[in-house]
Amino acid sequence: xxxxxxxxxxxxxxxxxxxxxxxxxxxxxxxxxxxxxxxxxxxxxxxxxxxxxxxxxxxxxxxxxxxxxxxxxxxxxxxxxxxxxxxxxxxxxxxxxxxxxxxxxxxxxxxxxxxxxxxxxxxxxxxxxxxxxxxxxxxxxxxxxxxxxxxxxxxxxxxxxxxxxxxxxxxxxxxxxxxxxxxxxxxxxxxxxxxxxxxxxxxxxxxxxxxxxxxxxxxxxxxxxxxxxxxxxxxxxxxxxxxxxxxxxxxxxxxxxxxxxx
Amino acid sequence: xxxxxxxxxxxxxxxxxxxxxxxxxxxxxxxxxxxxxxxxxxxxxxxxxxxxxxxxxxxxxxxxxxxxxxxxxxxxxxxxxxxxxxxxxxxxxxxxxxxxxxxxxxxxxxxxxxxxxxxxxxxxxxxxxxxxxxxxxxxxxxxxxxxxxxxxxxxxxxxxxxxxxxxxxxxxxxxxxxxxxxxxxxxxxxxxxxxxxxxxxxxxxxxxxx
Ligand SMILES: C[S@@+](CC[C@H](N)C(=O)[O-])C[C@H]1O[C@@H](n2cnc3c(N)ncnc32)[C@H](O)[C@@H]1O
Numbered sequence: 001x002x003x004x005x006x007x008x009x010x011x012x013x014x015x016x017x018x019x020x021x022x023x024x025x026x027x028x029x030x031x032x033x034x035x036x037x038x039x040x041x042x043x044x045x046x047x048x049x050x051x052x053x054x055x056x057x058x059x060x061x062x063x064x065x066x067x068x069x070x071x072x073x074x075x076x077x078x079x080x081x082x083x084x085x086x087x088x089x090x091x092x093x094x095x096x097x098x099x100x101x102x103x104x105x106x107x108x109x110x111x112x113x114x115x116x117x118x119x120x121x122x123x124x125x126x127x128x129x130x131x132x133x134x135x136x137x138x139x140x141x142x143x144x145x146x147x148x149x150x151x152x153x154x155x156x157x158x159x160x161x162x163x164x165x166x167x168x169x170x171x172x173x174x175x176x177x178x179x180x181x182x183x184x185x186x187x188x189x190x191x192x193x194x195x196x197x198x199x200x201x202x203x204x205x206x207x208x209x210x211x212x213x214x215x216x217x218x219x220x221x222x223x224x225x226x227x228x229x230x231x232x233x234x235x236x237x238x239x240x241x242x243x244x245x246x247x248x249x250x251x252x253x254x255x256x257x258x259x260x261x262x
Numbered sequence: 263x264x265x266x267x268x269x270x271x272x273x274x275x276x277x278x279x280x281x282x283x284x285x286x287x288x289x290x291x292x293x294x295x296x297x298x299x300x301x302x303x304x305x306x307x308x309x310x311x312x313x314x315x316x317x318x319x320x321x322x323x324x325x326x327x328x329x330x331x332x333x334x335x336x337x338x339x340x341x342x343x344x345x346x347x348x349x350x351x352x353x354x355x356x357x358x359x360x361x362x363x364x365x366x367x368x369x370x371x372x373x374x375x376x377x378x379x380x381x382x383x384x385x386x387x388x389x390x391x392x393x394x395x396x397x398x399x400x401x402x403x404x405x406x407x408x409x410x411x412x413x414x415x416x417x418x419x420x421x422x423x424x425x426x427x428x429x430x431x432x433x434x435x436x437x438x439x440x441x442x443x444x445x446x447x448x449x450x451x452x453x454x455x456x457x458x459x460x461x462x463x464x465x466x467x468x469x470x471x472x
Contacts, residue, residue: 061263065263072328073438074329094322095324095326097298
């Protein structure tokens with residue numbers, strides 16, 4: 001297995017605004033990355049268990065939906081960005097086969113490590129590469145991937161527009177981006193129930209199971225601060241994606257956005 | 263997401279059965295020959311495809327029709343009507359069932375289905391709550407029974423089928439490979455013509471100089 005680990009580059013020169021959101025807090029842009037890093041270093045070991053617990057296992061169906069919508073073929077080159085513990089990578093690795101390749105990229109070394117160990121245990125070693133990278137500054141050549149996925153990752157990225165442009169650059173013409181992310185529930189009642197769950201129950205589960213209520217408080221807040229369906233669609237269009245569209249899952253709690261580079 | 267629920271449950275059941283049957287020679291052999299091959303099953307009642315991909319002695323169930331090497335299109339209802347003595351060729355001619363793509367892959371998948379021992383109905387019922395029970399029952403019985411039957415029939419009918427000139431449609435993937443090959447050949451020809459042109463120019467020049 002090629003286990004390339006690069007340092008996520010973040011060029012000094014950037015036009016980023018000086019402050020941004022970290023959950024509901026306003027923090028300095030420079031600070032957000034390290035705060036997000038802190039959250040994921042802290043949750044890495046318990047991440048998979050917590051995912052099942054918090055979503056009642058539904059995240060597996062959302063991820064399956066993403067794979068089904070990806071149009072992946074044997075021989076494809078796939079980038080699972082912010083791939084964390086590698087759920088999507090595992091499926092893609094099986095589907096692209098020995099002639100294809102999957103790159104699991106994440107900014108966080110703890111998440112990458114948990115992912116790498118898990119995939120190794122599953123016997124998935126042949127066609128997976130691990131790269132530590134920041135979505136805003138992808139260390140890959142232009143036009144090099146058939147598919148890029150980012151599942152539950154974009155909301156943690158400091159400059160989402162920049163990340164979208166960076167993804168666009170590395171996609172091959174004809175390639176597609178799939179963004180699986182928490183979104184805005186379609187119905188007000190569901191929205192209220194979901195809010196109650198996210199802010200009252202979720203951090204409690206985090207506290208009891210992962211002994212880390214703060215990180216799960218951040219996760220709930222970051223979901224609320226993430227752009228809703230239509231806004232994200234227009235951000236994709238601005239970055240150059242064509243035929244951008246989305247499908248609401250579980251009443252809009254999650255949405256799958258898809259766009260092409262032609 | 264009923265499609266994803268069903269594929270998750272099927273994947274679980276099939277792989278459990280494969281583990282139990284891992285000593286079975288036929289299933290082992292078939293899994294090796296089917297490595298990285300995909301069979302798509304289109305059941306009209308379900309309005310989404312079920313695609314079975316073999317990878318490292320496991321089966322992946324997805325909706326990824328793009329990677330199918332072979333597609334069986336039929337309906338649960340039609341499968342029910344195909345009786346033991348009703349030739350598969352006849353079923354195909356009567357438009358009850360259709361196979362596109364690589365016939366050998368369909369055969370191998372069917373032999374695999376035959377070799378694993380699954381109580382489809384009760385297994386699926388354990389995992390799926392909201393697909394109507396009648397569909398489940400039909401799916402459970404018909405998929406395993408009829409695929410087994412179809413496997414035998416395909417073997418028996420292969421020659422007859424060819425005589426009847428049932429056209430085997432090429433899959434999207436085969437088409438894509440073909441287009442890719444043409445692309446490569448075209449590029450090579452372009453290069454070659456350029457080379458010939460250069461050589462011609464050089465030869466003209468030398469002749470002029472002589
Ligand atoms: C909630 S996890 C999702 C993991 C995985 N994709 C999944 O669906 O299970 C979010 C991941 O995004 C990563 N991440 C956060 N900011 C990032 C950035 N700027 N670039 C790349 N990855 C980032 C985190 O390290 C974390 O592993």
